[in-house]
Amino acid sequence: MRKLRTASVLSGKKEWWIKILLPLKPGFYSEKRRACILGSPLVLKLNQKPVLVIGGGSVAERKTACLVKGGAGVTLISPAITKGLESQLDQFCFYNRALTIEDVAQEYCSRLEINWRSFFMVVVATNSPVLNEKLSGALLSYISLINVVDNLELSTFYFPAVVDRGALKLSVTTSGKSPVLAKKIRGCLEDMFGMEYDAYLEELHYIRSELKRIEADPVIRKRMLEERTQFPL
Ligand SMILES: C[C@@]1(CC(=O)O)c2cc3[nH]c(cc4nc(cc5[nH]c(cc(n2)[C@H]1CCC(=O)O)[C@@](C)(CC(=O)O)[C@@H]5CCC(=O)O)C(CC(=O)O)=C4CCC(=O)O)c(CCC(=O)O)c3CC(=O)O
Numbered sequence: 001m002r003k004l005r006t007a008s009v010l011s012g013k014k015e016w017w018i019k020i021l022l023p024l025k026p027g028f029y030s031e032k033r034r035a036c037i038l039g040s041p042l043v044l045k046l047n048q049k050p051v052l053v054i055g056g057g058s059v060a061e062r063k064t065a066c067l068v069k070g071g072a073g074v075t076l077i078s079p080a081i082t083k084g085l086e087s088q089l090d091q092f093c094f095y096n097r098a099l100t101i102e103d104v105a106q107e108y109c110s111r112l113e114i115n116w117r118s119f120f121m122v123v124v125a126t127n128s129p130v131l132n133e134k135l136s137g138a139l140l141s142y143i144s145l146i147n148v149v150d151n152l153e154l155s156t157f158y159f160p161a162v163v164d165r166g167a168l169k170l171s172v173t174t175s176g177k178s179p180v181l182a183k184k185i186r187g188c189l190e191d192m193f194g195m196e197y198d199a200y201l202e203e204l205h206y207i208r209s210e211l212k213r214i215e216a217d218p219v220i221r222k223r224m225l226e227e228r229t230q231f232p233l
């Protein structure tokens, strides 16, 4: 069934997709190599972290919203920005300029008076793949965390789809294979997990802290927590 659907979606491009799928034969990558390619989910604390966003289109707008929500101090450089970004100009520092390769050739850019090394991470989101590649190549020597929105290979991290329920955050990634599937799964999880989980986590946190105080044995503590943790709500 799944094979049939793949074939019909890509009909007329049969040879092309066979070439693409061949390297994915089972056993082609060792499990370890595959795990490295696919990346590891971690949770970053962005509070007060200086983050650079290059570009001001709809993709930059989505990434900026996520970063600002996480408490990052965003600096955005772009010759033009979306209406959405324009309405949030008080939320980030804006340089109304087109960034050039020359600007990032040295760690200090005298034209913009910016030291690239001062940034914790960068999102490269212009609409030019060539420019994105060149900018990210240069910036990688100053900033380790780099997301190139049109190039997963050049990125050292990427964004998942997120259900944000306060303390409960569910993130979904397809490792760049199908952002639309990530989005659909996120929508489905949003229906399953409401804001009541945030309040419930406060309760669970309180119980857990109290237990840590009154019960010294971690094995008993764990059993008690498992008994008291209700799911689904
Ligand atoms: C690798 C990654 C890098 C990164 O962005 O960090 C990446 C890369 C690319 N996305 C592209 C396209 C689209 N991306 C979306 C949507 C989302 N993309 C997101 C993440 C990621 N996208 C990372 C992988 C995450 C993963 O796979 O799990 C989400 C989950 C999170 C977010 O953006 O915050 C967010 C959904 C949020 C939500 O709603 O919950 C849509 C749908 C839409 O816009 O409605 C489309 C159009 C359909 C399509 O093309 O698939 C293109 C092609 C561009 C082109 O062809 O021009 C590239 C580049 C490439 O594939 O090479």
Ligand SMILES: NC(=O)C1=CN([C@@H]2O[C@H](COP(=O)(O)OP(=O)(O)OC[C@H]3O[C@@H](n4cnc5c(N)ncnc54)[C@H](O)[C@@H]3O)[C@@H](O)[C@H]2O)C=CC1
Pocket: 054, 055, 056, 057, 058, 059, 060, 077, 078, 079, 080, 081, 082, 097, 098, 099, 100, 125, 126, 127, 128, 129, 131, 149, 150, 179
């Ligand atoms: N990762 C993701 O989730 C997705 C990635 N994409 C990719 O993201 C890229 C951007 O998409 P959109 O935001 O829709 O494009 P867009 O065309 O709406 O915006 C591009 C922005 O880059 C700015 N820009 C152009 N040259 C610049 C420069 N020299 N310096 C700084 N800013 C510059 C423009 O002023 C504009 O604000 C596309 O190339 C697309 O392939 C597209 C959809 C989703």
